[in-house]
Amino acid sequence: MRTILITGGAGFIGSNLVRQLIRTEQYRVINVDKLTYAGNLFSLRDLESSPNYTFVQGDIGDGMLMLDLLHRYEVDGVMNLAAESHVDRSIGSPGDFVQTNVVGTYELLEATREYWQSLPEDKSASFRFIHISTDEVFGSLGDEGAFTESTPYSPNSPYSASKASSDHLVRAYHETFALPTITTHCSNNYGPYQFPEKLIPLIISKAADGKPLPVYGTGLNVRDWLHVEDHCTALRLIFESGRVGTTYNIGGGTEKSNLDVVHSICDTVDRLTSSGKKSSDQIEFVRDRPGHDFRYAIDSSKLSKELGWHPSVSFAEGIEATVKWYLSNQDWIESTRKHGYEGQRLGIDRNDGDDAAVITSSDMTDAAPNQNEDCTFEGVVFNKLGKYEDSRGWLIELFRNDEVPAGNEPVMAYMSQTLPGVSRGPHEHVDQSDLFGFFGPGDFRLYLWDSRKDSPTFGQRFTRIVGATNPQSVIVPPGVVHAYKNISLHPGIVFNAPNRLYAGHGKQEPVDEIRHEEADGSEYQLIDA
Numbered sequence: 001m002r003t004i005l006i007t008g009g010a011g012f013i014g015s016n017l018v019r020q021l022i023r024t025e026q027y028r029v030i031n032v033d034k035l036t037y038a039g040n041l042f043s044l045r046d047l048e049s050s051p052n053y054t055f056v057q058g059d060i061g062d063g064m065l066m067l068d069l070l071h072r073y074e075v076d077g078v079m080n081l082a083a084e085s086h087v088d089r090s091i092g093s094p095g096d097f098v099q100t101n102v103v104g105t106y107e108l109l110e111a112t113r114e115y116w117q118s119l120p121e122d123k124s125a126s127f128r129f130i131h132i133s134t135d136e137v138f139g140s141l142g143d144e145g146a147f148t149e150s151t152p153y154s155p156n157s158p159y160s161a162s163k164a165s166s167d168h169l170v171r172a173y174h175e176t177f178a179l180p181t182i183t184t185h186c187s188n189n190y191g192p193y194q195f196p197e198k199l200i201p202l203i204i205s206k207a208a209d210g211k212p213l214p215v216y217g218t219g220l221n222v223r224d225w226l227h228v229e230d231h232c233t234a235l236r237l238i239f240e241s242g243r244v245g246t247t248y249n250i251g252g253g254t255e256k257s258n259l260d261v262v263h264s265i266c267d268t269v270d271r272l273t274s275s276g277k278k279s280s281d282q283i284e285f286v287r288d289r290p291g292h293d294f295r296y297a298i299d300s301s302k303l304s305k306e307l308g309w310h311p312s313v314s315f316a317e318g319i320e321a322t323v324k325w326y327l328s329n330q331d332w333i334e335s336t337r338k339h340g341y342e343g344q345r346l347g348i349d350r351n352d353g354d355d356a357a358v359i360t361s362s363d364m365t366d367a368a369p370n371q372n373e374d375c376t377f378e379g380v381v382f383n384k385l386g387k388y389e390d391s392r393g394w395l396i397e398l399f400r401n402d403e404v405p406a407g408n409e410p411v412m413a414y415m416s417q418t419l420p421g422v423s424r425g426p427h428e429h430v431d432q433s434d435l436f437g438f439f440g441p442g443d444f445r446l447y448l449w450d451s452r453k454d455s456p457t458f459g460q461r462f463t464r465i466v467g468a469t470n471p472q473s474v475i476v477p478p479g480v481v482h483a484y485k486n487i488s489l490h491p492g493i494v495f496n497a498p499n500r501l502y503a504g505h506g507k508q509e510p511v512d513e514i515r516h517e518e519a520d521g522s523e524y525q526l527i528d529a
């Protein structure tokens with residue numbers, strides 16, 4: 001039995017690979033994963049009791065930990081799947097990609113080199129370092145042709161540039177130190193356990209929930225779809241018999257335009273849910289991804305000739321099984337939400353430079369149906385916050401007492417930071433009105449409920465996305481229950497200037513707050529739509 005250290009084994013491809021390797025009963029797997037937003041131990045709960053499976057939480061950038069694990073478990077090979085992998089996120093926060101994909105791979109290579117050089121000859125000869133990369137390092141194709149192993153690198157996104165950099169490091173460690181490395185380049189994977197920010201799981205979830213289906217640009221961009229199970233089989237074969245110092249392309253041989261993929265998903269969702277609706281009516285063409293590669297296609301003939309690998313799952317079977325899996329694994333989808341991602345658009349040009357999660361107007365409609373409607377609750381006043389920018393930075397006027405409606409003039413001010421996915425409230429005040437400022441960093445979903453029995457809008461709810469992408473102030477009068485949740489990927493800031501002192505003069509009086517957070521069966525639930 002060989003022991004493999006899999007990095008990123010709690011991610012999409014990683015967790016499928018861990019499961020496949022354990023199933024063969026020929027491997028012991030040490031899974032080291034940092035558990036970022038995309039790493040999910042829920043994906044591997046069926047393996048928790050397996051004697052051949054060990055999980056360690058850790059970062060590939062922690063070279064000491066990597067070295068310790070390699071020695072402690074007497075590892076026979078490394079398969080490096082730890083990576084930041086979402087192109088849209090790399091537009092908002094390229095630094096995370098450089099850190100994990102470039103610096104992390106370097107630290108892992110260094111630890112592996114030191115360990116490998118300490119091995120006895122027989123063990124060092126059979127040792128392998130497999131680096132899992134992407135076809136995106138080759139850039140974009142026109143209408144014709146396919147990427148081969150000799151296609152020159154031409155990465156277009158911070159994501160693909162960071163993967164290309166890591167590929168070069170891996171190659172250099174082979175050329176310079178003779179570390180037995182192999183690099184693989186795969187096309188777009190799909191299948192179970194894929195984080196629902198990627199096209200296929202995103203569209204399945206939104207189609208099933210009756211939400212708008214965002215298609216970037218014209219929808220004519222082409223991807224070559226590879227079922228994750230086929231990808232993992234190829235990785236296993238390459239680990240066992242691949243030629244050291246070379247690279248292998250792994251593609252599904254299934255080129256499809258994004259629009260075709262979305263239509264296939266819609267048809268499958270409609271058939272499987274027997275809803276009688278036509279999900280494709282929900283398709284919305286939205287602003288294109290910056291630097292959007294037009295077409296990817298992979299020539300896997302080297303892998304087929306040398307190792308006899310061929311994809312075995314057709315797109316028709318694969319998409320049917322994948323849609324079924326997502327429809328019947330709602331608990332897994334829920335488990336991905338704890339880091340605050342709820343299907344919002346990522347990766348549009350940043351408009352104020354402070355947040356990766358940037359939401360377009362179409363997402364706002366999607367996430368909060370009344371985004372563009374006025375709030376009709378008496379006394380609730382929204383105000384768009386203007387940002388004055390110059391070469392030094394920006395300035396926002398949060399309120400002016402010559403503009404604040406009489407009776408709401410602030411007497412104190414404070415700011416709070418709220419972590420991604422975390423909410424504050426719901427609560428209300430008997431006497432106090434709040435004057436909130438949401439201007440970033442962070443985007444918040446603000447919830448208001450009118451609980452004033454004598455109000456014409458009594459019992460109604462209003463939600464709006466406010467913050468970095470939609471800077472707004474809002475006055476919330478007494479009797480209006482309010483809550484907000486940070487729906488972005490970074491800590492967010494909220495300003496508040498109430499018209500009453502917290503706990504009164506000298507903090508000697510009762511706090512004016514009716515809290516509904518803990519109330520059982522409360523009507524004030526933070527439900528998104």
Ligand SMILES: Cc1cn([C@H]2C[C@H](O)[C@@H](COP(=O)(O)OP(=O)(O)O[C@H]3O[C@H](C)C(=O)[C@H](O)[C@H]3O)O2)c(=O)[nH]c1=O
Binds near residue numbers: 199222
């Ligand atoms: C999320 C989303 C995507 N798209 C388009 C953008 C692409 O043309 C296509 C697939 O997008 P996705 O982000 O799922 O995947 P790629 O950008 O092709 O990259 C993926 O495949 C390679 C190999 C990797 O290496 C990446 O790690 C992996 O994320 O659908 C939309 O039209 N709407 C959407 O909401």
